[in-house]
Amino acid sequence: MHICEFQEMMKRLYLHRDSERGVKGTYEWLADELQELKAALTEGDKGEIEKEFADVIAWLASLANITGVDLEKAAINKYSDKCPKCHKSPCSCIF
Amino acid sequence: MHICEFQEMMKRLYLHRDSERGVKGTYEWLADELQELKAALTEGDKGEIEKEFADVIAWLASLANITGVDLEKAAINKYSDKCPKCHKSPCSCIF
Numbered sequence: 085m086h087i088c089e090f091q092e093m094m095k096r097l098y099l100h101r102d103s104e105r106g107v108k109g110t111y112e113w114l115a116d117e118l119q120e121l122k123a124a125l126t127e128g129d130k131g132e133i134e135k136e137f138a139d140v141i142a143w144l145a146s147l148a149n150i151t152g153v154d155l156e157k158a159a160i161n162k163y164s165d166k167c168p169k170c171h172k173s174p175c176s177c178i179f
Numbered sequence: 180m181h182i183c184e185f186q187e188m189m190k191r192l193y194l195h196r197d198s199e200r201g202v203k204g205t206y207e208w209l210a211d212e213l214q215e216l217k218a219a220l221t222e223g224d225k226g227e228i229e230k231e232f233a234d235v236i237a238w239l240a241s242l243a244n245i246t247g248v249d250l251e252k253a254a255i256n257k258y259s260d261k262c263p264k265c266h267k268s269p270c271s272c273i274f
Contacts, residue, residue, distance in 0.1 A: 085254070090254055093260060097261070111217060125246065134252075135257055137242075137250055137253045138257035138258060141236070141250060148232055153232050157229075159185055159233045162230055162233035163189070166192070167193075173192055174191060174193065
């Protein structure tokens with residue numbers, strides 16, 4: 085599934101809810117989901133970890149929908165087979 | 180671009196770095212990127228907002244790579260054209 089198709093699916097399912105909740109509230113849900121992912125990673129149950137990854141990308145898509153961002157275009161514009169910092173693949177940045 | 184293709188691209192670019200950094204460190208980077216997205220949303224510059232969305236999905240894909248999660252499969256398994264809670268499209272959950 086394309087990133088944009090997933091974002092469209094989230095729009096069909098949740099745009100009315102997401103719009104009512106607004107940007108700040110939706111961001112907070114996304115932040116909560118990231119905390120739940122952390123807890124699942126600590127716990128170590130593979131099924132739960134996968135569900136929490138799904139929730140994070142779902143809420144990220146919801147937030148993109150109500151802020152008018154095309155998540156796929158944004159991702160490709162910044163990351164297009166080269167590291168955006170060192171312009172190499174694989175990345176050879178010195179940290 | 181498919182979600183799995185984006186994840187594969189992140190693997191080509193960053194797997195060696197992500198593996199060295201480990202799950203905890205990569206999660207912390209992801210959490211930092213979410214904070215940067217919040218700051219960009221507050222600031223309101225569309226270009227910066229798009230770049231921060233790109234960073235969040237990129238670091239989420241990196242974290243998925245080093246935890247052995249297929250982000251696309253996880254997303255589709257949980258969200259497949261119906262709300263996973265009320266099983267309707269659009270969602271009709273009562274909050």
